[in-house]
Amino acid sequence: MISRARLHLLCLCFLLPASIAAADSIRFDPPVATGHTSVDAILSVISGGCPVFDQDVTVTGTTVTLRVNMIPPPGIGGCGGNVGPLTSTLHLGVLSPGVYDVVLLRDTFPSARAKLIVRDDSLTAAPFAVPTTGGEFHVLRRFDTTGRVVVLVDGREATFVFSETAGDVYQAPPHAPGTVDVSVASSSTNRTAVAALTYFDRAAPPDPALFEFILFPTAYAGPGSFGSLWTTDNYLAPGLEPVRFRDTIPCLVCSTDLLTMETPLLHDNNPAGIVLFALRGMTSQLMAGSRISNTSGVSSNQIEVHVVRENEFRDRGMYFLDVPIDLHSRVLLRAWAIADAPVTVSGNTPDHSLLRFVPVPGTPLAFATLDLTSYIYQLPGRNDNAFIYFPRALGRDLRMWGMITVTNNDTQKVTIISSQ
Amino acid sequence: MTSRNRILALCSSFLLVATIAAAETIRFDPPGATAHHSVDAVITGNWPNGCVPSVKGLSNNGSTIQLFLDTRVPLGVLCAQLVSPYTGLFHLDVLPAGTYTVLLVGDNGGGNLTELARTTLIVRDADTLTIAPYAIPTSGALIAIRDPFPSGGGVGITIDGVPVPSGVSGDGVVLANAPPHPQGAVDVAVTSSQGTVTAKAGLIYYDPASADPAVFEPILFPLSFQGAGAFGSQWTTESFITVANGSPAFFRDLLPCAGCLSTLIAGSAKLDTDANPWGHVLYALRGTAGSLDFASRIRDTTRQAQTAGTEVPVVRGSDFRAQLRCQNVPVDSRYRVMLRLWSFGNSPFNVLVDPQQQLPLSLTRIPGTTMWFGSLDVTSLLTKAGANPTLVTVSPSGSPLLSPPIWGMLSLTNNDTQQVTIISPQ
Numbered sequence: 001m002i003s004r005a006r007l008h009l010l011c012l013c014f015l016l017p018a019s020i021a022a023a024d025s026i027r028f029d030p031p032v033a034t035g036h037t038s039v040d041a042i043l044s045v046i047s048g049g050c051p052v053f054d055q056d057v058t059v060t061g062t063t064v065t066l067r068v069n070m071i072p073p074p075g076i077g078g079c080g081g082n083v084g085p086l087t088s089t090l091h092l093g094v095l096s097p098g099v100y101d102v103v104l105l106r107d108t109f110p111s112a113r114a115k116l117i118v119r120d121d122s123l124t125a126a127p128f129a130v131p132t133t134g135g136e137f138h139v140l141r142r143f144d145t146t147g148r149v150v151v152l153v154d155g156r157e158a159t160f161v162f163s164e165t166a167g168d169v170y171q172a173p174p175h176a177p178g179t180v181d182v183s184v185a186s187s188s189t190n191r192t193a194v195a196a197l198t199y200f201d202r203a204a205p206p207d208p209a210l211f212e213f214i215l216f217p218t219a220y221a222g223p224g225s226f227g228s229l230w231t232t233d234n235y236l237a238p239g240l241e242p243v244r245f246r247d248t249i250p251c252l253v254c255s256t257d258l259l260t261m262e263t264p265l266l267h268d269n270n271p272a273g274i275v276l277f278a279l280r281g282m283t284s285q286l287m288a289g290s291r292i293s294n295t296s297g298v299s300s301n302q303i304e305v306h307v308v309r310e311n312e313f314r315d316r317g318m319y320f321l322d323v324p325i326d327l328h329s330r331v332l333l334r335a336w337a338i339a340d341a342p343v344t345v346s347g348n349t350p351d352h353s354l355l356r357f358v359p360v361p362g363t364p365l366a367f368a369t370l371d372l373t374s375y376i377y378q379l380p381g382r383n384d385n386a387f388i389y390f391p392r393a394l395g396r397d398l399r400m401w402g403m404i405t406v407t408n409n410d411t412q413k414v415t416i417i418s419s420q
Numbered sequence: 421m422t423s424r425n426r427i428l429a430l431c432s433s434f435l436l437v438a439t440i441a442a443a444e445t446i447r448f449d450p451p452g453a454t455a456h457h458s459v460d461a462v463i464t465g466n467w468p469n470g471c472v473p474s475v476k477g478l479s480n481n482g483s484t485i486q487l488f489l490d491t492r493v494p495l496g497v498l499c500a501q502l503v504s505p506y507t508g509l510f511h512l513d514v515l516p517a518g519t520y521t522v523l524l525v526g527d528n529g530g531g532n533l534t535e536l537a538r539t540t541l542i543v544r545d546a547d548t549l550t551i552a553p554y555a556i557p558t559s560g561a562l563i564a565i566r567d568p569f570p571s572g573g574g575v576g577i578t579i580d581g582v583p584v585p586s587g588v589s590g591d592g593v594v595l596a597n598a599p600p601h602p603q604g605a606v607d608v609a610v611t612s613s614q615g616t617v618t619a620k621a622g623l624i625y626y627d628p629a630s631a632d633p634a635v636f637e638p639i640l641f642p643l644s645f646q647g648a649g650a651f652g653s654q655w656t657t658e659s660f661i662t663v664a665n666g667s668p669a670f671f672r673d674l675l676p677c678a679g680c681l682s683t684l685i686a687g688s689a690k691l692d693t694d695a696n697p698w699g700h701v702l703y704a705l706r707g708t709a710g711s712l713d714f715a716s717r718i719r720d721t722t723r724q725a726q727t728a729g730t731e732v733p734v735v736r737g738s739d740f741r742a743q744l745r746c747q748n749v750p751v752d753s754r755y756r757v758m759l760r761l762w763s764f765g766n767s768p769f770n771v772l773v774d775p776q777q778q779l780p781l782s783l784t785r786i787p788g789t790t791m792w793f794g795s796l797d798v799t800s801l802l803t804k805a806g807a808n809p810t811l812v813t814v815s816p817s818g819s820p821l822l823s824p825p826i827w828g829m830l831s832l833t834n835n836d837t838q839q840v841t842i843i844s845p846q
Contacts, residue, residue, distance in 0.1 A: 040456075301834055302832075321715035322717055327725075328725070408728070410725075413839060
């Protein structure tokens with residue numbers, strides 16, 4: 001006799017193509033935790049029309065099992081809900097430092113897996129990750145250390161570099177990718193912080209547990225339509241502390257991944273803009289700016305472009321509430337999605353034209369453009385503006401951000417309308 | 421020491437303690453705590469000398485949390501006689517739902533404990549019952565509760581132990597009239613034949629005259645102006661707010677738009693313009709503003725054939741920072757440049773233009789809010805800049821540790837074309 005669970009899964013597989021059924025995913029809030037902060041697991045599960053009836057969390061050693069039950073309980077017949085993604089949040093509480101293997105079970109069948117780093121920050125301060133070739137990190141002076149202090153990274157001695165107000169800077173030795181313990185030993189102290197430092201491989205895709213992406217949407221310098229000549233000024237500055245990036249910062253004189261001063265960025269005319277990866281935990285004071293200007297005219301006013309942080313990408317679609325309708329303007333939508341494969345979404349454009357996202361190599365983002373010039377008059381709106389939206393994509397947890405540029409063909413003045 | 425001097429010393433000690441006590445603040449991260457998330461207490465203050473206290477530990481008896489500061493002076497250390505700002509962080513972990521009295525206590529190690537500050541922490545049970553809105557004014561309000569019983573039937577509602585009128589609205593939602601109640605958190609219980617489900621500290625009553633950061637998140641529309649400007653310009657600001665279907669957003673006040681309520685359930689609203697130089701400050705119930713989208717654009721209607729105007733950033737509370745830094749600001753004699761600054765508290769600030777041009781900026785309180793605002797025409801200051809483009813920063817006059825978070829922007833308006841460039845911190 002076939003069990004209820006299997007019957008349900010069979011129905012689900014019949015309703016959904018395998019590629020979509022495999023799209024359950026887990027992400028964490030915060031993406032990387034410490035031993036005194038609680039963590040939520042945010043699940044995106046593909047539903048065959050049923051809600052999540054119950055869910056639970058089991059922690060055994062360094063394995064976290066998340067279980068969701070989407071099988072109707074006795075007394076409830078079928079499910080008539082929408083087929084598509086459901087988001088569900090599970091509270092993991094405060095976990096002991098370590099690296100956890102997190103498994104999502106739909107009833108009893110594994111459907112997604114993710115790694116969660118819970119860091120012990122009692123001995124070290126940002127940066128919490130260094131490349132496999134080694135790198136500098138801070139050791140806090142929160143305890144009595146008399147005599148010679150030895151700092152061990154996964155059992156290998158780190159080299160003292162210099163002292164700062166906040167602590168001592170050490171150079172971690174080269175190591176294979178992964179999360180390791182850091183120990184501090186002196187004649188009076190011997191302490192170990194579990195999972196305190198993570199080694200990353202620069203050649204591997206950016207690990208979302210370690211890096212937060214920062215998007216500069218525009219990176220263009222060159223001619224445009226109607227004789228316009230465009231330039232983009234993108235720049236970054238640290239706050240009180242330097243900010244470490246995954247890669248060498250793309251600027252004229254930069255040779256390091258450490259941002260220590262205001263730095264103008266180079267642009268490569270990539271239509272998808274510039275995507276940088278900053279180490280998590282170091283970006284709260286990071287300052288960025290971006291402006292475009294047409295230098296062909298007498299008056300070359302600059303237009304601010306929003307620099308986008310990862311948490312501004314939303315999973316509920318993009319809404320542009322106030323797109324000006326202007327007979328003399330060209331209107332272009334640029335959009336980015338957190339997606340590692342091509343994906344399409346449709347909005348309220350008259351022919352439901354698709355926004356086709358194509359992955360941006362070396363990043364977790366996909367990029368799409370759509371020329372709205374010919375649609376803008378047909379869109380719903382008010383007297384002289386339009387309301388454009390691309391609702392949440394059915395079938396996957398898709399976080400998006402976008403902006404629309406409205407460029408006057410006569411004056412080349414640009415108005416930007418962005419997701420806010 | 422003479423007895424007269426001792427009395428003076430005692431008096432001054434008493435005064436000192438009172439001064440110190442008034443200077444310490446306790447805030448919580450996150451501001452709106454729930455029973456499934458860890459909470460940190462962040463303390464800041466001014467210490468009368470350079471030997472600032474350090475975090476010692478905490479105790480929690482279930483209703484009172486004591487945060488202990490070690491106020492001992494290290495042996496053999498001479499403390500600088502200079503009032504010194506300090507900060508400290510206490511990890512409170514995940515707390516059971518309830519209302520806590522949080523005390524900051526100085527411990528000098530000799531058995532002398534001094535209370536330095538006191539506040540209330542509400543930890544809400546946000547999971548047992550889904551209540552919308554979860555915070556209401558002390559005058560009471562209608563609330564909607566998702567029926568916790570799978571097959572329905574939740575009919576009896578009590579709030580703080582008192583039965584209240586309720587009815588089923590369909591779609592598994594029970595509506596209840598929450599009666600007036602003093603400020604604070606109360607338990608909410610739903611009873612049916614299948615049992616009783618109680619959310620401890622599930623509903624918060626707030627004082628509508630305040631803007632408790634534990635309950636509300638500020639949302640700032642920096643501009644709301646309509647009217648005549650310089651050089652014949654005619655300005656209008658168009659600001660919109662929309663909410664995702666199925667995720668209503670709740671506000672402390674009526675939204676500033678025609679026919680609007682304090683709840684936005686679906687669709688969008690266009691905000692009114694007014695003459696306030698600080699724009700619109702809205703207070704959204706924490707946790708409900710995530711479903712909102714905003715738009716704001718200013719334009720000169722006398723030149724609308726030339727440009728559709730300039731987008732203005734809409735600012736959330738989390739965008740406020742310790743310092744405002746506008747990089748790469750063009751210096752051009754054709755521009756008039758205005759700095760606008762908003763702050764979560766009253767504090768003097770300095771506006772600095774590279775390299776050493778400086779002006780003070782004082783703020784005034786925005787009526788009905790806990791926010792301060794000030795503006796400064798920095799056109800002449802920019803003409804003295806040592807570089808083009810240049811750097812404009814706004815920093816607190818006092819210690820950054822004790823200064824309230826700020827947000828601001830520069831608007832550069834071309835006198836010939838009236839084209840506006842906005843430079844904001846990002």
